[in-house]
Amino acid sequence: MISPLALGLQMGLTTALPMPAALIALDHHPQFELDRYTRQVEADGGWWLEMENRLLVAAPPARLPDLLAGERVVADLGWIRPDDLALQTRACGVDEGPALPAIADTGRFALVRTPATLLPYKAPDVSEWRPVVPNRAITKDLRARGLLHMAKAAPDPDVQQRVDAIDTQRWFDTLSTLASYDRSSYGSGIDQARDWLIGEFGALGLQVSTQTFLIGGTATQVENVIARRTGSVYPDEWVIVGGHYDSRQQSINDPSQSPGAEDNASGCAGVVEAARVFSQFPPQRTMVFVCFAGEEQGLYGGSAYAQSLQSSGDLAKVDLAVIMDMIGYSGDADLDVLLETSSSLSTVFTPFATAAATYAPELRVITDTSACCSDHMPFINLGVPSLLTIENDYSYHATMRPEGYQHYHKTTDLPANITRAQQMGGGILKMNIAVLTDAAGFEPPVLRDGFE
Ligand SMILES: [Zn+2]
Structure with a gap:
């Protein structure tokens, strides 16, 4: 190195x-x-x-x-x-x-x-x-490079059906529910949020479990919520969809409420919405929907989960891990999404770029191979193809980037402050559901035109 x-x-x-x-x-x-x-x-x-x-x-x-x-x-x-x-x-x-x-x-x-x-x-x-x-x-702007145009495929009716099953209002309602809990790792509501997620995944008929771990260097115990649907054809090939549900204040010891609507009720609600879509359309491969805790103190939940897969021998089964962190906000005219992985895993960009061009053409896709700072890292570090999807306006600076999300890690990170949420979050969900449909597999169409 x-x-x-x-x-x-x-x-x-x-x-x-x-x-x-x-x-x-x-x-x-x-x-x-x-x-x-x-x-x-x-x-x-x-x-x-x-x-x-x-x-x-x-x-x-x-x-x-x-x-x-x-x-x-x-x-x-x-x-x-x-x-x-x-x-x-x-x-x-x-x-x-x-x-x-x-x-x-x-x-x-x-x-x-x-x-x-x-x-x-x-x-x-x-x-x-x-x-x-x-x-x-x-960073690369795939549209400016003409790559999205070249990559655009004809929409597949089976993929389109799953994409159309996304309900952006339902996703935003889930986001708002999660934001109503104070989900700081030291807050009063993180356990309630955990229980709400367990109930929601359970109602979809998924096998739900929790994984308890300590936030490094502290005695604070928190839990990942893990929901699985075993694949009908390839149960030992897994696709993971994840996003953290904990939140924080700028100062980690600040006891104020941390609604964390954009960071990251938005991404965790995206995980729940994906689980709802694939409950309607059960995939061939195993899908694991994970809401991580302990992200804000240092990716503890993602690390604990990836390590547990390594220990159990399941890590080799994972084809892809898609992470959503801050997916709802747009502060300007365009709907730009940042796709992030490491340079050694950059081939993972292609299906997302193709999916965006085909099923969410409103998105402007930016790619970046210096991955950091969210739950894709523990997977990348263990060599699992993993990608972060994040809206590209999250970064705020009073003079250098005033259009960024100024409510980040503040008590004002509330649903009402996530401008253009359904367009931005909806676009990212469409892209991700399209990729997940392909990655998780579906039954081939039977006699669609009647003479196969
Ligand atoms: Zn986050």
Whole structure:
């Protein structure tokens, strides 16, 4: 394992001479065209960085005009070197770091000009600054790359039937019910929320169990709620759907109520909604619906569950783990969803991108391979294909990202503050249910046109 800084030094690029640079818009550049373009930038002695729907291009002054010909230039960045830049990575929603003008800001990441003396800056708990490694994609906007258009498949009637079974009002009502409990790990309502989830899954005819564990370094005992439906054809192939149900305040010892409507009644309600859909349409593979506890103190619930699967030998049965954390909020005009996994598991993006294009075309899909900070991590760390789905407006900064979710980890994280919930959460649920339908399998259609 080599650190990004060491890698950059090895590539000889962080000490590169300054070059003039520009930011161009990626408007439906197909992947092959973009690959050809970035190879040309490198061949011309320059370097590049891709971030969402923008590409930073730096090149020797004699070459830059040719490289920019025919491209839509959105900013002239002047003369820069990679080490004049830093990547602010927002592990969680609220950034307490300094406000610096962002060259590009995608929510999870902001690319900023920063004096090298600021590195390594680490704000308490919530954000950090990393050196920039050139010639890589920080995040990718699949629509801007034209990938969603290429991936779009004809809707399958069986998948469409499950997607149509999603009831976004029912999901939002579930979210509101969960948000009515104070679900802080130290709060009064987490046990009531647990019991409500047990009842809800039980009513769907699932096998429900709980897993008790301690939050690390404390005597606080909390429980994961695990609901299983054994597959009708392939019982030893599992698909996991998860999201945490605990909540917290900014300060972990703050005893105020933590309604946690967006974080993460939204995702836990998504797990419940998925369980309802697949109870109507029983799949061929085993599905496990898990609402994790202890996420906010350090992914304790996800880790306890993944470890238990490893101990029992069941981990190898898991084909896919889909995690929902903060799926309901949109603070701006578009419905952008961030898909996140590790770079070694990035093939898992393809079915989600295809599903979004086909069954939830209202979504703008952003991908990111520097996974962190939610219940996909324990699975990724054990090599299980796992992906986080999260709305891309969750990150808030008063000046750098005012459209972000300012109620994150506050007493005001209430259902009424999740603007555009049914569109945003509904879109993410449609994408996820479509992928889950395919992953969990369904009976092939019998004689649909009457002559097979
Ligand atoms: Zn969360």
